[in-house]
Amino acid sequence: MSAFIFALGLTLMHFLWQGLLLGCATAIALTLLRNSRAEYRYLVACSALLACLCWPAVELYQRLNGHADGAAMSGGVLRLAAQSIVGSQPFDLRDSMRDIVGLWALCAIVLSLRMILGLLWIDRAARQCDCDHRQDQLRWEASLSRLAVRFGVDRDVRLRIVDTIASPITAGWWRPVVLLPAALVAGMPPDLLEALLAHEMAHIKRHDYLINLLQNVIETLLFYHPAVWWISNRIRTERELMADDLAARQLGEPRRLALALSELERLQFSTHHLAQAANGGNLMDRIQRLCRPAPQALNWKAALPMLGLALACMSIYAEAVAADKVAVKKVHAVADFDSCPKPAWPEGAIQRNETGTVTLAFLIGADGKLKQSKLKKSSGHPDLDEAARTGIRKCSFKPGTSAGKPVESWMQMQYVWTLE
Structure with a gap:
């Protein structure tokens, strides 16, 4: 068709x-x-x-x-x-x-x-x-x-x-x-x-x-x-x-x-x-x-x-709006972690025994490519924040969808830095 x-x-x-x-x-x-x-x-x-x-x-x-x-x-x-x-x-x-x-x-x-x-x-x-x-x-x-x-x-x-x-x-x-x-x-x-x-x-x-x-x-x-x-x-x-x-x-x-x-x-x-x-x-x-x-x-x-027609019309319109909201399913972008290389630990951070959790937000385009990133929550150590951002940028991403169509969307990722 x-x-x-x-x-x-x-x-x-x-x-x-x-x-x-x-x-x-x-x-x-x-x-x-x-x-x-x-x-x-x-x-x-x-x-x-x-x-x-x-x-x-x-x-x-x-x-x-x-x-x-x-x-x-x-x-x-x-x-x-x-x-x-x-x-x-x-x-x-x-x-x-x-x-x-x-x-x-x-x-x-x-x-x-x-x-x-x-x-x-x-x-x-x-x-x-x-x-x-x-x-x-x-x-x-x-x-x-x-x-x-x-x-x-x-x-x-x-x-x-x-x-x-x-x-x-x-x-x-x-x-x-x-x-x-x-x-x-x-x-x-x-x-x-x-x-x-x-x-x-x-x-x-x-x-x-x-x-x-x-x-x-x-x-x-x-x-x-x-x-x-x-x-x-x-x-x-x-x-x-x-x-x-x-x-x-x-x-x-x-x-x-x-x-x-x-x-x-x-x-x-x-x-x-x-x-x-x-x-x-x-x-x-x-x-x-x-x-x-x-x-x-x-x-x-x-x-x-x-008046009856007006009420029927309002009912039909409400049902159509509700059905539209149910029908349109939105899926956020996700990262393919198998494609992500392990981030390199900053040497200075190892010497100072720095640890923490970094939360990053990424804007993924409809083509699956990274368009923008920003720091949502810092680990408390700038070196670890930048290392996490650099490492996650190397990942491959699957774009988000709306009603089955690829769309631009934001996603969040965390990286936990721990010393064993």
Whole structure:
């Protein structure tokens, strides 16, 4: 198994508890900010989703560059976890690491292809021109241009009327495009449809279509964790609330936008995962918020599962730390005394009948070579101290290890000088 596959597999598995921790922290923060502005909750959710990407990315980088004993340490954790599950059977999860990474890669590829196909569909819809709706398209393009001026959007915004969708969609990569359902053009009053376009213009003003693409990338890479999908859904919900607020301020008529959303609610539609449309979140909650905003009370019953998840997360983290400490065994460097010549007794010391015990400390490198020495306890006679230091330097050493890897470590040795 390659080092990259093993490091990637460890990173994916460790994100199980990391994502749970981030999800619990996000839930607590959003609960505390439930009556604050949507911008604050949006910032918290976006920061949490970005942390879901950065935390495992940093850990993967550290494992690949050997900045930590991640591979050996986590390998011990995997073995301990496997033994706790299957008892005393010699099962090592590292044997399944290649299968875990392979399954993750296969699912990520499928989701990536789905995202690419969605982008191609949007690009095709943006390029094609339906002659049957030519007059309507020119009319609403002019309306969209006027809204762009009111919102202070100076980039070119395209508009296309499409038969295959049921709600407005704002999408794109560099140049945003608004896809307008033909059913809305034909059946919705113009003033209400303009309110929906104002909502889409609010997304363009905030570059939400680009943030939404980044969300899809993170969802593709970390698709296996429910916390990622929950946080991403909260981002979309808060994003819609912010777009509602911005559109209502520019229109000066929150009620008109609320009526437009109520008309939209009567339609049957499906949400396009690659687009940022006016149908995100709960439409009834958004309508009520526009017409009659009210503070949200804390639902303690809903908070109990969150508290349980937080306690579970803390327990998993504590077990992982404890397992890491058990798994990482440190062995100090030792000297090969068979290779040590007998130290020469200083002539002056013999004449003076000097004896004593010398305690020396040695720093042994990962290559087994002596790097530094110092006197820890003197025998009381400088000649004996120096003779012991000179003699022990001629020994061969075996380096210390940590988690099975040679490391630099200190060791102590004593030499007893006695006269017989």
